[in-house]
Amino acid sequence: MAGLSHLSILRQREIEHLLPLLPRGARILEFGAGTGQQAKFLRDHGFDVVAIDLASSNYASERVFPVQDYDGEHIPLEDGSIDVIYSSNVLEHVENPSVIFSEFRRIQKADGFGLHVLPTPAWRLWTFAAGLAASIDAAIHLPLELASPPEGQDRRHLLYRGLRRVASGFVPRGHGTSAEGLSEIWTFSRTAWRRKFHRFGFDIVEDHPMGLFHTGTAFLGSRLRPETRSRLSRFLGSGARLYKIVPRSPVG
Numbered sequence: 658m659a660g661l662s663h664l665s666i667l668r669q670r671e672i673e674h675l676l677p678l679l680p681r682g683a684r685i686l687e688f689g690a691g692t693g694q695q696a697k698f699l700r701d702h703g704f705d706v707v708a709i710d711l712a713s714s715n716y717a718s719e720r721v722f723p724v725q726d727y728d729g730e731h732i733p734l735e736d737g738s739i740d741v742i743y744s745s746n747v748l749e750h751v752e753n754p755s756v757i758f759s760e761f762r763r764i765q766k767a768d769g770f771g772l773h774v775l776p777t778p779a780w781r782l783w784t785f786a787a788g789l790a791a792s793i794d795a796a797i798h799l800p801l802e803l804a805s806p807p808e809g810q811d812r813r814h815l816l817y818r819g820l821r822r823v824a825s826g827f828v829p830r831g832h833g834t835s836a837e838g839l840s841e842i843w844t845f846s847r848t849a850w851r852r853k854f855h856r857f858g859f860d861i862v863e864d865h866p867m868g869l870f871h872t873g874t875a876f877l878g879s880r881l882r883p884e885t886r887s888r889l890s891r892f893l894g895s896g897a898r899l900y901k902i903v904p905r906s907p908v909g
Contacts, residue, residue: 661719665694667871667896670883671745672698674867675772675899679704683740686732686764688757689714689747693722707734729753732760739764742771746897749776749833749845758857762904771859771902774867775850776832779894781841784832784873832873850900859902866895 672695679685683704687696690708700706700722710717712726727733730753742761751757761771831838833845843849851861870881870889881889890896 661692661716665692666883667869668694668745669698670869671695671774671867671897675743675774676702678772678901679741684738685741685743686734686739688732688742688744688761689750690722690724691716691745692719693724695743695745696724697722707739709733730756730760732764734764736763737766740766740769742769743773744771745774746776748773749841752834754853754857758859762858765904769903770862771900773900773902774897775900776841776845777847777866777895777898778842778845779870780872780896781832781838781845783870783893783896785838787872847898850898854900854902855905858905860905861900861902863899863901865899866890867897867899868895869897870894871896 668691679699681703685696685699685704685706687693687699687706687708690696690710691714693708696706696708706722708722708724709727709732710724711729714724717724717726725733742765748754748757765771830836832841835841835844847864854861868890869883869886870893871886
């Protein structure tokens with residue numbers, strides 16, 4: 658998982674990018690709000706913001722906004738009460754999409770819409786590459802660590818920990834609901850997301866790259882300024898894509 662400080666920089670640029678797309682004074686639900694950093698930013702810019710996440714969120718102890726815990730199924734809001742449903746790199750983790758999208762339809766106003774930032778195949782591929790580089794580096798340094806272990810460190814423990822680091826890049830784990838990561842080259846594609854939204858009753862009315870290069874390994878972290886990441890995204894690909902979705906009207 659990328660470091661929190663690095664993620665905070667990316668999330669700040671992300672929410673600044675989305676700000677012009679939001680109707681003035683809108684009531685917004687941030688779904689899967691994490692620390693609540695983006696919800697706080699929206700509230701500070703005059704929006705009525707509700708933020709929810711699971712109690713088991715990795716960021717529950719780092720919250721900077723009153724994020725409400727919810728049960729992973731029922732969103733604790735009234736029918737037709739939200740103008741915009743927003744999420745950032747969350748929907749790929751949802752294991753019960755039929756339930757969640759049904760809840761989105763229930764709480765969204767008739768003229769409301771969703772804005773969802775989601776990972777791309779470029780993010781998946783460069784995360785593989787960065788993980789592989791880290792594994793190769795770990796393999797090179799492991800014999801040196803075993804030859805001269807730090808004082809008080811057991812060689813067996815060092816070997817076990819080192820082998821796990823080496824294996825992590827060669828056997829990539831899934832980021833979303835998949836146990837492995839290879840299938841995510843497809844499931845994170847624009848076509849796959851379009852099909853998924855359509856399957857659960859939504860149409861994409863607008864989508865575009867977020868214009869920032871980043872990986873799931875926090876490659877170079879804060880050493881790459883956002884402006885540099887923006888330039889890199891032009892030929893390495895954007896790490897995320899924004900989808901604006903609306904409920905599909907019934908036929909007939």
